[in-house]
Amino acid sequence: MTGSRISIIGGGPGGLTCARILQQRGIEVTVFDRDTGPDARNQGGTLDLRTDDGQLALREAGLIDEFWKLARPEGQEMRQLDPAGTMKFHHVPDSDDRFKPEIDRGQLRDLLLHSLRPGTVWWGAELASISGPADGPRQLHFADGTTVETDLVIGADGAFSRVRPAVSPATPHHTGVSFLEARFDDVDNRHAALAELVGPGSAAAADGDRGVFAQRNSGDHIRVYLMQRVPVDWITANGLTLDDTAGLRAHLLDAFAGWAPQLLAMITDNDGGYVDRPIFALPVPHAWAHVPTVTLLGDAAHLMPPVGVGVNLAMLDACDLALALAAAATTGEAVQAYEKTMFPRSEEWALAADGVAEGLLSGDGPPEAEEAREGEFVSLP
Incomplete structure (x- = not known):
């Protein structure tokens, strides 16, 4: 990977996790985020991070101990009522249950942001389009007129990804x-x-x-x-x-x-x-023909209804992709290895989640x- 220019679009948990693991392995990376700064907007509510994906990624990133200083295992308690207010179901986690503790999205983002080298994230960088040949290099065109040349574009920019059209025509449906x-x-x-x-x-x-x-x-x-x-x-x-x-x-x-x-x-x-x-959700299944210079992770790749796995899959995607980049001789080989793992995993979850929005x-x-x-x-x- 020496000399490869890696660009991550989107500074959410998935994009930042990927950047952190790459930097831990000595690989240069830049994250471009459309927000004007880290405090530009409220990051939303709370997330559960599961042992076998979200927590696994944080462990690979060297941040698991910091995570446990912020996590709330007691947040796993769940109550189901009927419209009359009568309790129908009540799950109280064991005192040592650490399967999927809660953490505020803002706290998780700050944890990841502060772990990156200064200057890693370019704020106010709203991607408009991507050009250039499939085998690279690619040009990133931003809304302010800036153009950046890169060897690999990683779309971690969520449901309405600006990177997705470079590999897939799929669009989310309500x-x-x-x-x-x-x-x-x-x-x-x-x-x-x-x-x-x-x-x-x-x-x-x-x-x-x-x-x-x-x-x-x-x-x-x-x-x-x-x-x-x-x-x-x-x-x-x-x-x-x-x-x-x-x-x-x-x-x-x-x-x-x-x-x-x-x-x-x-x-x-x-x-x-x-x-x-x-x-919104993407069509199920959602995959694309391999492009050596562009790939997607998280909601950009497999947007699903909120069934408690979205951020976990995004962070696991990020971990798998970063480790593939650290192990491969070229970015194209790394992308191919990552997608070979990610596609079947995301399809399995997407099929399970299909129709769950109404089930809520x-x-x-x-x-x-x-x-x-x-x-x-x-x-x-």
């Missing part, structure tokens, strides 16, 4: 389910009833067409996801805008009419406005704690 995210702050003091309902982990309820999923974050915060079976444009179709918090709240109260008061408080008592999170609204929690351990319960962005 699953028919959309979430509105609501935030609750200082919950132990200001939202004590919600804090008790959710506990240290998560609580969910659904009736077949709509549902709620509440999840404890660090720093005394809770995020709630209000789930509905609706078209992707349901907000504008109802004459509303995302800034119209009162109007959205009234619409939601009508949609969730008859639900228990303690669950309706997730609609009425949030701090601030809502965040629209329509659920079924109201059926996992019947046994062991199923919860195996990733059958959702973990949301």
